[in-house]
Amino acid sequence: MLEILNTGAYVLGKYNKALEQDVAVLHGVDHGIAVNSGTDALRIMLQAAGIGPGDEVITTAFTFVATVEVILQLGATPVFVDIEPVTYQIDPNLIEGAITPRTKAIMPVHLFGQLCPMAHIQEIAKNHNLIILEDAAQAILSHQDGVMAGNFGIAAGLSFYVTKNLGAAGDGGMILTNDAEYADRCKSLRVHGMGRQRYYYDDIGYTSRMAELQAAVLHHKVSKLETWTAARQQVATRYSEALAGSSVIPPAILEGNNHTWHQYTVRSSMRDHLQAFLKEREIDSMIYYPVPIHFHDPYRHLANGPGSLPVTEQVSLEVLSLPVHQHMPDDHVSWVIESVLAFGKVHA
Numbered sequence: 273m274l275e276i277l278n279t280g281a282y283v284l285g286k287y288n289k290a291l292e293q294d295v296a297v298l299h300g301v302d303h304g305i306a307v308n309s310g311t312d313a314l315r316i317m318l319q320a321a322g323i324g325p326g327d328e329v330i331t332t333a334f335t336f337v338a339t340v341e342v343i344l345q346l347g348a349t350p351v352f353v354d355i356e357p358v359t360y361q362i363d364p365n366l367i368e369g370a371i372t373p374r375t376k377a378i379m380p381v382h383l384f385g386q387l388c389p390m391a392h393i394q395e396i397a398k399n400h401n402l403i404i405l406e407d408a409a410q411a412i413l414s415h416q417d418g419v420m421a422g423n424f425g426i427a428a429g430l431s432f433y434v435t436k437n438l439g440a441a442g443d444g445g446m447i448l449t450n451d452a453e454y455a456d457r458c459k460s461l462r463v464h465g466m467g468r469q470r471y472y473y474d475d476i477g478y479t480s481r482m483a484e485l486q487a488a489v490l491h492h493k494v495s496k497l498e499t500w501t502a503a504r505q506q507v508a509t510r511y512s513e514a515l516a517g518s519s520v521i522p523p524a525i526l527e528g529n530n531h532t533w534h535q536y537t538v539r540s541s542m543r544d545h546l547q548a549f550l551k552e553r554e555i556d557s558m559i560y561y562p563v564p565i566h567f568h569d570p571y572r573h574l575a576n577g578p579g580s581l582p583v584t585e586q587v588s589l590e591v592l593s594l595p596v597h598q599h600m601p602d603d604h605v606s607w608v609i610e611s612v613l614a615f616g617k618v619h620a
């Protein structure tokens with residue numbers, strides 16, 4: 273960081289390049305394009321794929337708002353399909369029913385650190401001539417049958433927001449793709465749509481360079497990501513073994529998936545009581561996401577109110593994410609397990 277401050281190479285410098293290379297290699301893709309947030313990664317990824325007014329993009333309402341917001345900002349329409357109740361992922365069996373002549377893309381959200389059922393989604397996309405754009409903001413290093421995000425469609429978008437498995441000291445994001453021409457378009461869009469010649473523009477773009485200081489932080493941390501991911505997996509394995517058959521429903525892992533546990537999210541019909549009980553024992557837990565997207569004012573018009581996405585709506589009332597972190601001491605994990613089990617006994 274001192275080197276960057278001393279040289280004044282604050283944007284698109286050697287650490288940006290190194291990070292793009294690091295992450296592309298980790299994900300087995302040809303190109304990584306660093307941008308200044310996961311939201312911008314998605315926005316640029318969609319625009320570079322030609323998504324715009326009149327297009328429909330199939331996705332879910334059980335996600336962080338950024339997924340949906342960027343589709344609308346490009347003048348396209350998000351079309352929600354419901355999720356599966358144990359993996360919380362888009363239900364592939366419902367996708368075909370949502371396809372119309374305007375559908376251009378499917379945007380699966382690899383929620384909580386595991387990939388959506390991609391073989392099924394790819395088959396639908398192929399049969400209906402749709403493109404796949406992956407929201408992989410929560411899924412760095414996650415793979416399915418050995419294949420990582422960025423390899424299932426045109427592109428994937430990662431987030432390096434502070435709390436992510438690979439978190440910057442601020443904001444950051446990256447687009448992953450195997451298409452060289454598309455990668456060039458993304459690179460141009462992150463600097464106002466500028467072409468190869470300075471101050472000549474091919475597109476209407478953004479200011480979305482990743483700060484070099486963030487790239488340096490991420491470049492340093494990325495070398496530890498595999499070790500950290502394994503540590504998260506150990507915590508999750510302990511939870512899943514101990515909580516099987518308890519009063520909560522542990523998260524299911526889709527066949528073939530290597531789950532990287534951005535969140536460890538259980539379901540409980542007494543979720544709010546459970547959260548309060550844990551709080552009394554000094555255990556923080558979080559609700560991702562308490563209100564489905566189609567229940568917020570700016571997005572209500574995208575669905576037909578309560579009952580339109582029944583699984584999403586039910587799951588939103590029951591999910592609770594337990595602490596999971598690479599540096600979590602064993603006795604903390606034991607205390608969480610003990611406490612969740614104790615809650616089950618009290619409320620049996």
Ligand SMILES: Cc1ncc(COP(=O)(O)O)c(C=O)c1O
Nearest residue numbers: 309310311336338409431432433
């Ligand atoms: C599923 C999902 N999509 C998109 C984003 C947006 O990423 P960022 O916060 O880096 O803009 C996030 C980040 O929280 C996310 O979880």
